[in-house]
Amino acid sequence: MESVNKKASKRSSIAIFQDMLGVSGTSRVGGSSGSRKQSLSMWNQFKSVDWAADAKKDWDSQKSYAVLGDEEDEKELVGVKALNEMGTWLIPAAVGVATAASGCFIELTVEWLSDLKMGYCPSSPLYTSRAECKDFVLWSNPYMCYVIIATLLAAISAFLTWAFAPMARGSGIPEIKTILGGFSFGQVLATNTLCVKIVGLSLSVASGLSCGKEGPLVHIACCWSSFICKFLPRYSSNEAKQRELLSCACAAGVAVAFGAPLGGVLFSLEEASTLFPNRTMLRAFFASSVAAITLSWLNPTGSGKLTMFEASYDTPPAGFEYVIFLLLGILGGCVGSVFIHYNVKVAKARGDGTTWRKYVHIILEVALIGCLTGVTSFPLYQTQVQSNVGIRAMFHSCEDTFLDRHSWMLDLCDPDDPTMPLVSWEIVKTLALAGFIRYVQMVFTFGTGAPAGLFIPSLYTGAAIGRITGILVTMFNTKYGWFARVSRHGVYSMIGAASVLGGVCRVTISLVVIMFELTDGIQMIVPFMVACLSAKWVGDCFTEGIYDYMIQVRKYPFLHEVTEDQRASTAQDVMDDTVDCIHPECGTIGSFMRFLRGARYGGYPLTVSQEDPMLCGYLNVSLVLDYLESEIEMNEAISDNTKVVFAKYLDRPAPADALDLSDLVDHTVHQCVPEQSCANLHSMFRNLGIKVVIITRRGKVVGLITKKSFINHMNDLHHHPPGTGAKEALLPK
Amino acid sequence: MESVNKKASKRSSIAIFQDMLGVSGTSRVGGSSGSRKQSLSMWNQFKSVDWAADAKKDWDSQKSYAVLGDEEDEKELVGVKALNEMGTWLIPAAVGVATAASGCFIELTVEWLSDLKMGYCPSSPLYTSRAECKDFVLWSNPYMCYVIIATLLAAISAFLTWAFAPMARGSGIPEIKTILGGFSFGQVLATNTLCVKIVGLSLSVASGLSCGKEGPLVHIACCWSSFICKFLPRYSSNEAKQRELLSCACAAGVAVAFGAPLGGVLFSLEEASTLFPNRTMLRAFFASSVAAITLSWLNPTGSGKLTMFEASYDTPPAGFEYVIFLLLGILGGCVGSVFIHYNVKVAKARGDGTTWRKYVHIILEVALIGCLTGVTSFPLYQTQVQSNVGIRAMFHSCEDTFLDRHSWMLDLCDPDDPTMPLVSWEIVKTLALAGFIRYVQMVFTFGTGAPAGLFIPSLYTGAAIGRITGILVTMFNTKYGWFARVSRHGVYSMIGAASVLGGVCRVTISLVVIMFELTDGIQMIVPFMVACLSAKWVGDCFTEGIYDYMIQVRKYPFLHEVTEDQRASTAQDVMDDTVDCIHPECGTIGSFMRFLRGARYGGYPLTVSQEDPMLCGYLNVSLVLDYLESEIEMNEAISDNTKVVFAKYLDRPAPADALDLSDLVDHTVHQCVPEQSCANLHSMFRNLGIKVVIITRRGKVVGLITKKSFINHMNDLHHHPPGTGAKEALLPK
Helix, strand or coil, rough: CHHHHHHHHHHHHHHHHHHHHHCEEEEEEEECCCCCCCCCCCCCCCCCCCCHHHHCCCCHHHHHHCCCCHHHHHHHHHHHHHHHHHHHHHHHHHHHHHHHHHHHHHHHHHHHHHHHCEECCCCCCCCHHHHHCCEEEECCHHHHHHHHHHHHHHHHHHHHHHHHCCCCCCCHHHHHHHHCCCECCCCCCCCHHHHHHHHHHHEEECCCCCCEEEEHHHHHHHHHHHHHCCCCHHHHHHHHHHHHHHHHHHHHHHHHCCCCCCHHHHHHHHHHHHCCHHHHHHHHHHHHHHHHHHHHHCCCCCCCCCCCCCCCCCCCHHHHHHHHHHHHHHHHHHHHHHHHHHHHHHHCCCCHHHHHHHCCCCCCCCCCCHHHHHHHHCCHHHCCCHHHHHHHHCCCCCCCCHHHHHHHHHCCCCCCCCCCCCCCCCHHHHHHHHHHHHHHHHHHHHHCCCCCCCCCCHHHHHHHHHHHHHHHHHHHHHHHHHCCCCHHHHHHHHHHHHHHHHHHCCHHHHHHHHHHHHHHCCHHHHHHHHHHHHHHHHHHHHHCCHHHHHHHHCCCCCHHHHHHHHCCCCCCCCCEEEEEEECCCCEEEHHHHHHHHCCCCCCCEEEEECCCCCEEEEEEEEHHHHHHHHHHHHHHCCCCEEEEEEEHHHCCCCCCCHHHHHHHHHHCCCCCCCCCEHHHHHHHHHHCCCCCEEEEECCCEEEEEEEEHHHHHHHHHHHHCCCCCCHHHHHHC | HHHHHHHHHHHHHHHHHHHHHCCCCEEECCCCCCCCCCCCCCCCCCCCCCCCHHHHHHHHHHHCCCCCHHHHHHHHHHHHHHHHHHHHHHHHHHHHHHHHHHHHHHHHHHHHHHHHCCCEEECCCCCCCHCCCCEEEEEECHHHHHHHHHHHHHHHHHHHHHHHHHHCEEHHHHHHHHHHEEEECCCCCCCCHHHHHHHHHHHHHHHCCCCHHHHHHHHHHHHHHHHHCCCCHHHHHHHHHHHHHHHHHHHHHHHHCCCCCCCCHHHHHHHHHCCCCCHHHHHHHHHHHHHHHHHCCCCCCCCCCHHHHHCCCCCCCCHHHHHHHHHHHHHHHHHHCCCCCHHHHHHHHHCCCCCCHCCCCCHHHHHHHHHHHHHHHCCCCCHHHHHHHHHHHHHHCCCCCCHHHHHHCCCCCCCCCCEECCCHHHHHHHHHHHHHHHHHHHHHCCCCCCCCCCCCHHHHHHHHHHHHHHHHHHHHHHCCCCCCCCCCCHHHHHHHHHHHHHHHCCCHHHHHHHHHHHCCCHHHHHHHHHHHHHHHHHHHHHHCHHHHHHHHHCCCCCCCCHHHHEEECEHHHHEEEEHHHEEEEEEEEEHHHHHHCCCCCCEEEECCCCCCCCEEEEEEEEHHHHHHHHHHHHHHCCCCEEEEEEECCCCCCCCCCCCCCCHHCEECCEEEECCHHHHHHHHHHHHHHEEEEEEEEEEEEEEEEEEEHHHHHHHHHHCCCCCCCHHHHCCCC
């Protein structure tokens, strides 16, 4: 299958070359005989972003307001700078406010719709909280109504997504990660995606699907940031600047999702962003502060507090319990890996073009999942309620002195003495069943055609596992009296939740901070650390994290961190050594534009002449095309037959009537030698944010590597490490 | 003054060139007529680190254990890899344990010695806590004894530092930052520094000097990491690997200093480290977890809890209070800037070679400060006690129901009703005086000749300012009844402390996390964020942060983040355009070694010939020297008169008896064109971790920039921005 693809791409590249032959002023290096490999990128819909070039563009556009040295102009420049500086801070603030408002809207809608599954309020149908309604009427046939309404809500959510914004499905985090990694594609951040994601998410969460609103809120925040950018020329035309804002938006999204402003910044740093300088961190910090303040002012939960599942534990755990937490972490890593394994299997089985998809429309599929979720969730009280209510109950302890909260506890406390936890095999079985149901539901729900995140169901499963562990420890300790004191069950539950979430997402430090902010458990930092680190280690032995896996499964381009193995291969092994070059005299505008329009790459090296491939600079295709088109339109002296030259690079005077494009040449393009190791190339792409490196030997072009082709080769290498025939696979058959 | 330096350096470079003339096989590019500028580095004692080269070295040494493809060897390689992986995690753990043990030792010593200032315990002179001693006897003349013992302790601390480890003075954070930025110098991480810092720190903190143990603990952790590295060849020979461990050590240091494991990781990320990939973050996270667990097991405070000043506030502040917090943040930024301004003045006035230093020995200076600190601190109860006891009192509220803690509260509560705070002009005046005393003491203490940090005195000053604000708000509110409810004074105190510390250090997110972990105030995250961000903004308008300022004052090389202004200058403006090049035939071993021993740079470009400066590669001087020395020793056929060649780069066969050094050439050295902007060069140095870039035009060497000379030029540029004659200053007079 793969080799067929390679052959096809080879053929099309030859076809392009033949088209090119008619263009004078271009030539091919290494194409005639020495051609060994040439990778055509499979990612045509993705445009890669050049941070370095965009930063320069931004600087140039600011500088263009004023000529340095002129005092008047310099004053104006100061004004422009001050305005830009203000924007730098106001835009993240606006994103924070918009995200908090969306989060609040979703929270209230979910509360209203999810209660609708149980009954309705005749006196005020649009009540905001069930407690406010004095005459709440339960449906006469509760099970059936529950299932029907759940199915309906899920189906509407799927329909909206399918009809108006297919990119609004799922959590959106793999897409955001790809975008922050330096690629732009499609409708991920479009306004329709934003609207559908907000409404669809409310519906799918309210329907009781095993999903959360946390990941999608990150996506919503990013959509807001993109929406706001549209009105600001400085940002709308500059992809790198947009990405700075997206990093801030991610932080604001998590801040709203969990009421965890610090956790948001760290999530953006650890999981989402590729480039995250201190200045962006400060802005992210600001965005999430604003989001948190707005949220606490809007106060959707009515508690006036930010934290979702606030449960304060003051006593540090005993020594032996750290061992149990370690085991919980290991278990969490395994549970997470198993989830990823089966979820990917499910994703493959229902992908586009599969038998399943041929017979079952995606809306039907979501309705089916909604229906089955309703059927399986209703019988058990602990799964019938919304997942976050379940998690809140499991995180709390019956010993808590807040008596009014005992209604929360979902039968986890002793009915005779509600300040004591229930310790029995009965409750262990119930919790195990509840956790297992949510887990299986989650395997099918994540990745289906409705907006749905996986934080909440992961936390739910983990909380159940943790709570069971706590009950078991208490049971055995009562029987055998091994230890003087056992921590409350809520503590175990929190650790279990962190473990499973850590096993699924493989985030560590940001998860600890989020859990810590969620639960206000200052003494729990170290236990959380133990659990998250062990979950990550164990999980990493089996699979990658769910987001990285999804990036792979959906075939997005993404540059991971540098690995040691990359030192074994060099630029020579991965470069495209058949490179089309442009020369200073490159024919007429007409033929040149035809060549550029059929270009395989985003740009080409400019070399001295057909005979001498000495590198002069790099030409960005779209930049040149835009310039030529505007010249043809504006300048009457220019026709299709006008000659195009790069006068600065000619060794003789240019023809008088020729159009000189010297100013469009980027002579600062990065170059390196063929012996450069892939690890160094990798850090150039990742840390400098560039999108192309030209391979030269003694100044002469011998090859070219784009970020996309590099990622492609690295993925090949990753799946066929050296010694298993990977290198041979790169050679033409 | 500066121009004199420049002339001197110019002259010495000419002298070196004259020495060089005798060496055949080397030549100078641009040296004869076109020479415009050439910067000799002022930082000869600093060696810059090449991350990329060190990473390659590490990979090579691991690979050397096994030849790929051989099954036996591959098994061994797997074993080596597993061992390395284990070390990767065990070493940070060891650093964590050692740091926690040191912290515990310091804590106990300080407790014992500081009580000695008040009296002694005849029954058990080596008691660990004053509460344990039943017959504690106060000195008969308390004021005099207090001052004398304080002076003595300070003097001993200064003597130890002066005599055995001068690098142990101060906080050590500017030095650590420089080292993590990619330079190595002197005795900063030596074993004597470690020992003196531990003992000296205990003495200077116990003496009551206005200083804390937090910053120095970071230094101690780094010394431990360096000490442990000495026994592991993989680390001792690899500077880049050592820096990974140092980043982890920083985190462990803060974790022990504040009992704040998360804050430690973030401090290392935000303030200390230059390169901090996710993998290092994970290890730092592990190190600080281990440190925290060890600390809670050693339990030096006796509370069994990690947090230093635990004070839990559950009620979120009211809306209007955010405005007050913002004002506190602004005030904190100002107070911090004023501190930096005067501290730098003091530092300059007592630097080496000043009149002050000529007449006053550094030990005498510290004794004097110790004496004056004792004299000014004793009269006021709030300053007589150790600073951390004062901070704890101010952070707490009299309303706290822990009655046994009211002895802590240092007269801040109403004597008639200890559960109510004292609200009077009297206490406002006392607190203002106490804060001011500590502040002035801090200005003179930070930077003197004893180990001393500034976190604790900054927190103290800030806590006093905050507490005063709280009391004033209560007073006005009681009188005018503006607001329904005012937060407790402890809350204001914590915000004030965060503001001043933020104003001094300009850290934001890590400070919020540290404060949050210190005080267990979950509802306080957003208020802390408001205060820290405003303190940073305001402070940045006046001065840089204290650590960056110290790096400047002490003239350490450090590469800050990229700034926008750097886009205005190019490589051409900052490169050394008189470059000495080596050619493939470079004379006899004797003359070549003489040349290398007198080398100005750490390496030289290898070019095709005297006539053709086409770049072939780069030669690292010390690598070549080491190789040549070992060859002369080992190989009898080689004498001083043997010819040295780089056979691979010769266009004719090499002489039969010549020594071929081709394998020592690094052909993957980074190159760029003279038009490359300084901003891009900056990110190459900073983000790729390289130490030299060769400037080529069409493959031919035209200049060279080392990391040090780049920093030098950037500092010039920073102090004389374009248009003020900076560029002219770079040209020779």
